[in-house]
Amino acid sequence: MTKIRSRQQLIDAAAKVFAEKGYDAARLEDIAAELDVLQGSLYYHVGSKAALYRLVLLQRFETIIVAIEKIAAGTASPEDKLRQAIREQLRYLARHRSESAHWFDSLPANDKAPAEAEEDRALLLRLRESWKAIIREGIRTGAIRKNVDASVAVLSILGMTNYVARWYDPDDSRTIDQIADTQFAMVWDGLAD
Template identity: 50%
Template sequence: MTIVRSKQQVVDVAAKVFREKGYEATKLEDIAAELGILQGSLYYHIDSKASLLREVRVQMFEEITEQIEKTASGDGPAVEKLRLVIVQYVRYLERVLPLIEHWIIAPADKRKTKKHAREDRALSHRLREVWLSILREGVDAGEIRSDLDLNVVMLSIIGICNSIGRWYDPSGDLSIDEIAKAQFDICWGGISG
C-alpha cells in the first residue's frame, strides 16, 4: 500500500485520472487504485468525487490565471501578449477537455454553495481583469481600436477560446496551436488599431 502524504497528491492523481477517463467514467476506486490505496482511505482526504473535481478545477484555473498574469506583466507589445495568452489559454482548455462537460459547457451546478459561487466569481474576475489589462495596454499603445468596449472584446475572445470544448477534435486536421493561431488572427483582425 502507498502512503498518501497530502491532499495535493490525491488532487494531482484525480486530475490525471479525470483527464484519462473523463469525469463521468471515473470512479473513486480508479483514483484509489492509481494511488495504491483502498477506496475508503480516500475519504480521509476528500468528501466526494464532486468535491474532488472542484479541487482539480480550482487548482487548474488558478494555474492558468497565474500563467496569463505572468505573460501580461512581461515586456513586449500588447499584440504579442494577446497572442501568447490565447495560445496559453487554448492549450489549457485542451488539457481539461475531459472535464469540460462538467465545467465550462454545463449549466451552473445547482448544488454549488454560496461560498463556492463567490470563490468562482472571484477567480473569474481575476482572469477577466488580466485579459482586460492587455487590451487596455493595447489601446494605450494605439495597437487596439479605442472605439471598442473592452469588456465586450474580452468576453468575446474568452468565448471564442472556450468554444473549442464544443467542437475540438484532438485527432482532427488542425493542432491546438494552429487553432489558437486562427483564433488570434480572427480576434486581432477585428480589434487592431
C-alpha cells in the same frame, strides 16, 4: 494497496477519472481504484466527490490565471500579449485535453457553499481582468480601436478559446498553435485600429 503520497497525486488521479467518465458517472470508488487505495483513504484528504472535483478545477484554473497574468504584466506589445495569451490558453487546454472539455460543465449550484461560489467568482474575475488589461493597454496605446468594449471582447475571446476543448483533435492536421494563430488573427482583425 498503496497509500496516497501527496495531494497532487490525488488531484491527478481524480482529474484522470473525471476526464474519462465525466463528473456524474465518476465514483469515489473509481478514484480510489486509480490510486490503488481503499475508498476510505480518500476521506482523510477530501470529504466528497464534489470537493475533490473542485480541487481539480481550482488547481487547473489557478495555473492558467497565473500564466495569463504574467503575460498581461509583461513588456511585449498589446498585439503580442494577446497572441501569447491566446496561444497559452489553447496550449493549456490541449495539455489537459482529456479533462478540459469538462472544465466548463459546472457543478449544480446546490453543490457549492456560498464561500466556494464567491471564491469561484473571484478567480473568474482575476482571469477576466488579466485579459482586460491586455485589451485596455491596446486601447490606451492606440493599437486597438477606442470604441472596443473590453468586457465584451474578453468574454468573446474566452468563449472562442475555451470552446476549442470541445472539438480539438490532436490527430487533426492543424496543430494547437495553428489554431491559436487563426483565432488570434480573427480577434486582432476585429480589434485593431
